[in-house]
Amino acid sequence: xxxxxxxxxxxxLRCPACRSTLTxxxxxxxxxxxxxxxxxxxxxxxxxxxxxxxLIDFPHSVVNRSTLAGDAHGPAEDTPRAxxxxxxxxxxxxxxxxxxxxxxxxxxxRRIDRLLEGERPLILVVGGGTIGNGLQDLYLxxxxxxxxxxxxASDWVQVIADAHxxxxxxxxxxxxxxxAVLEHVLSPAEVVSEIHRVLRPxxxxxxxxxxxxxxxxxxxxxxxxxxxxxxxxxxDFDQLDRGVVAGAGTAMLWSIDHLARALFxxxxxxxxxxxxxxxxxxxxxxxGSSYNSDAASAVFFLGRRSDRSLQPIEVLREYRGGQSxxxxxxxxxxxxxxxE
Numbered sequence: 083x084x085x086x087x088x089x090x091x092x093x094x095l096r097c098p099a100c101r102s103t104l105t106x107x108x109x110x111x112x113x114x115x116x117x118x119x120x121x122x123x124x125x126x127x128x129x130x131x132x133x134x135x136x137l138i139d140f141p142h143s144v145v146n147r148s149t150l151a152g153d154a155h156g157p158a159e160d161t162p163r164a165x166x167x168x169x170x171x172x173x174x175x176x177x178x179x180x181x182x183x184x185x186x187x188x189x190x191x192r193r194i195d196r197l198l199e200g201e202r203p204l205i206l207v208v209g210g211g212t213i214g215n216g217l218q219d220l221y222l223x224x225x226x227x228x229x230x231x232x233x234x235a236s237d238w239v240q241v242i243a244d245a246h247x248x249x250x251x252x253x254x255x256x257x258x259x260x261x262a263v264l265e266h267v268l269s270p271a272e273v274v275s276e277i278h279r280v281l282r283p284x285x286x287x288x289x290x291x292x293x294x295x296x297x298x299x300x301x302x303x304x305x306x307x308x309x310x311x312x313x314x315x316x317x318d319f320d321q322l323d324r325g326v327v328a329g330a331g332t333a334m335l336w337s338i339d340h341l342a343r344a345l346f347x348x349x350x351x352x353x354x355x356x357x358x359x360x361x362x363x364x365x366x367x368x369x370g371s372s373y374n375s376d377a378a379s380a381v382f383f384l385g386r387r388s389d390r391s392l393q394p395i396e397v398l399r400e401y402r403g404g405q406s407x408x409x410x411x412x413x414x415x416x417x418x419x420x421x422e
Contacts, residue, residue: 084205084226088135088240091204091229094254098247099139111135134235136242137249144268144302145233145244179360180353186327187216187261190288190384194257195223197286197322197386202227203256206280208245208273209263211236217261229255245273250280257286262380264291266302270315278318281387287319290382294333296340309381313400317392319385327382329374331365336379338362376403 095104095111102115104127112126120126120139128136128150140147194205203226207214210230213221221228229250231243243249245260245267258277264270270291277287291312297303307315313324335356342348342355366374375381392400398411 084221084223084228085238086227086229086240090227091240094229094251095135095137095241096249096251098137098243098249101252104137104249106135111137130235130242134239134242137231138233138242138244139247142247143233143244145242150242176353176357180356181215182363184214184216184327186325186382187214187290188219190323190382191217191220193323193384194220194259194286194288195225198256200256201225204229204254205257205259206230206250206255208248208258208260208277209266210238213238214259214261217259220259245276248276248280252279253282253285255280255285256282257288259288261288261290262292264289264307264315265295265305266299268304270305270307274315274318278387283387285387286322286385287316287387288382288384289316290327290380291315292380293378294330295336295379307381309375309378309402310397310400312381312383314392314397316383316385317397318388318390319383320388320390321383321385323382323384325382326366326371326374326378326380328363328379329366330369330377330379331367332363332379333377334365335359335362370404372402372404376405 092106095106096102097104097113097115097118097120099120100113100115100118102113102118105112105114109129109132110126111129112122113120115121127138128147130136130150136150138145138147205220205226205228207217207220207228207230209232211232211234220226230239231241231248232239233242233244235242241249245263246269258281260273260277264273267273281287289312291307293306293308295306309324309326313321338359339352339356343352345351401407401411
């Protein structure tokens with residue numbers, strides 16, 4: 083398993099408030115900067131269950147320190163549970179139908195492995211409380227050293243942290259993976275800036291973010307991005323690849339699900355509708371690539387840390403959809419890709 087022990091990354095940890103070094107001692111952690119609000123072991127950062135340090139600057143986070151201990155444990159989809167055999171079988175079939183394997187993520191994990199140099203690259207998973215769909219090989223590859231955090235405790239993270247203020251040293255990470263997370267943060271641009279900060283020169287980032295999806299995770303859902311908007315979000319990175327994770331058919335399935343929820347005031351009704359109309363997502367395979375881009379359920383970006391930023395005029399040329407492009411954009415190098 084590629085997930086490393088907390089002791090292996092202790093020297094990389096930094097105070098999320100002032101970025102000074104930290105001291106970990108017998109289940110306590112504090113900032114070494116005596117002027118910091120988190121200095122001193124008596125007023126430093128809390129632990130959950132004596133195992134997970136909570137490296138969060140609470141005044142600048144949606145995480146509430148006073149309720150953290152009770153709410154810290156989040157979903158544990160990857161943790162085996164005792165279930166009746168029939169229920170377990172049904173759950174597996176349902177999951178395979180409505181949540182198919184993310185082959186785009188799987189392929190990009192393999193690409194990241196080829197792009198990273200060195201014997202044991204350090205890979206950060208932002209929002210890694212559960213193993214993401216298609217990311218399993220990342221953890222199974224013994225070559226990788228994986229660091230992960232989320233705002234809740236789980237067996238797949240070493241620390242609890244907020245992505246807006248990552249508790250890691252500048253230029254300490256070889257690659258960052260942020261899958262289905264940026265829609266759940268208040269300021270995606272701040273999070274991407276933090277990714278840029280913690281990456282080493284020429285470090286790799288891989289991101290998947292929803293575009294045409296309804297609200298999920300209740301109050302922890304804020305933002306969506308088109309393909310071009312996603313590219314602009316990662317404007318401080320050189321593009322290696324980008325595209326659609328799931329297209330127009332999957333987006334329609336999301337709408338069917340949530341229409342049923344709205345009509346019947348029931349999440350169960352939505353799940354049943356998604357199961358009944360699961361075949362709609364196969365339309366992704368037959369839709370033209372440019373039109374899939376315009377109606378994508380989710381998009382991805384694979385890039386390399388850069389010291390150059392994409393300029394505003396350049397983002398217009400990044401449009402890959404099926405709609406007409408104004409002549410002014412075409413004159414600066416824009417245009418539609420041909421459908422494949």
